[in-house]
Amino acid sequence: EPEVTQTPSHQVTQMGQEVILRCVPISNHLYFYWYRQILGQKVEFLVSFYNNEISEKSEIFDDQFSVERPDGSNFTLKIRSTKLEDSAMYFCASNGFGRRGHYTEAFFGQGTRLTVV
Amino acid sequence: AQTVTQSQPEMSVQEAETVTLSCTYDTSENNYYLFWYKQPPSRQMILVIRQEAYKQQNATENRFSVNFQKAAKSFSLKISDSQLGDTAMYFCAFGLQDSGGSNYKLTFGKGTLLTVNP
Numbered sequence: 001e002p003e004v005t006q007t008p009s010h011q012v013t014q015m016g017q018e019v020i021l022r023c024v025p026i027s028n029h030l031y032f033y034w035y036r037q038i039l040g041q042k043v044e045f046l047v048s049f050y051n052n053e054i055s056e057k058s059e060i061f062d063d064q065f066s067v068e069r070p071d072g073s074n075f076t077l078k079i080r081s082t083k084l085e086d087s088a089m090y091f092c093a094s095n096g097f098g099r100r101g102h103y104t105e106a107f108f109g110q111g112t113r114l115t116v117v
Numbered sequence: 118a119q120t121v122t123q124s125q126p127e128m129s130v131q132e133a134e135t136v137t138l139s140c141t142y143d144t145s146e147n148n149y150y151l152f153w154y155k156q157p158p159s160r161q162m163i164l165v166i167r168q169e170a171y172k173q174q175n176a177t178e179n180r181f182s183v184n185f186q187k188a189a190k191s192f193s194l195k196i197s198d199s200q201l202g203d204t205a206m207y208f209c210a211f212g213l214q215d216s217g218g219s220n221y222k223l224t225f226g227k228g229t230l231l232t233v234n235p
């Protein structure tokens with residue numbers, strides 16, 4: 001069964017460093033998302049991406065964040081200068097057409113645990 | 118803006134029994150989707166069940182079923198014949214489609230930690 005894959009599973013970085021989280025969405029999906037879950041808290045929407053541009057972003061997604069689909073398969077989230085409060089689980093998700101032509105629900109990757117020290 | 122409320126931070130149930138997790142939401146929209154996601158200790162988000170708001174019939178998926186009350190904005194999850202593997206955090210989520218019909222960001226509740234006891 002197709003799945004969304006994320007790498008790395010765990011990333012430790014020093015405060016102020018840039019970090020890139022990588023995702024490979026399901027191949028025929030069209031919409032891509034990043035969500036964040038700070039430990040013990042709810043999952044929060046960061047950004048959605050379609051047709052090579054951001055379609056919606058939340059207040060959390062400030063100038064420190066950027067997304068890119070560099071090669072038609074990978075979907076990346078970059079944090080330019082990490083802060084301690086960026087420590088969280090980051091989930092990538094995608095959705096697209098199902099068998100009956102309806103859009104599917106979002107399929108999530110297994111997440112990348114980012115720890116900023 | 119949409120909000121999703123899960124009023125039960127933790128619940129427990131004996132193996133083979135039935136448990137119901139509650140969820141309420143607030144929206145002024147008429148067409149939307151509701152989801153229950155399961156997050157086991159591995160922290161992966163796994164879709165349990167999905168409900169389209171325009172459908173009156175409650176969704177079912179094997180041991181999992183929902184009680185969708187649109188007027189009351191309530192969307193509870195019933196797990197029958199609970200199994201040890203059902204132990205997880207369960208998140209209720211609201212999905213609103215954009216005008217193009219495909220992009221729907223999810224708004225999540227805070228989750229309910231369900232423990233199934235042997």
